[in-house]
Amino acid sequence: MWYFVWILGLGVACMFAILNALWYERQHQRKQEICNPNNEVRN
Template identity: 55%
Template sequence: MWYFSWILGVGLACVFAILNAMWFEMKEDRRLSALPDPSNKPKRSSLGDPAA
């Protein structure tokens, strides 16, 4: 019967790892969505800029 507790432990460890990864991804997505979008930067005017 040792194999039952072994497979149960391995299964629970896998479930814990998957849930932990899902939690980390959710937390990372929430952090990234809270940051301002870098593509929405105001465009610089080329008036008075001889290099433009």
């Protein structure tokens, strides 16, 4: 059953990496909004 726990751990690690990347993008976007409150941030 070690393989089941290994797969779950791998999934949790991937989910953590994705959430971390989304959080980092949002923080970067917030900093741009604070520095330029009148300008719209466009992707």
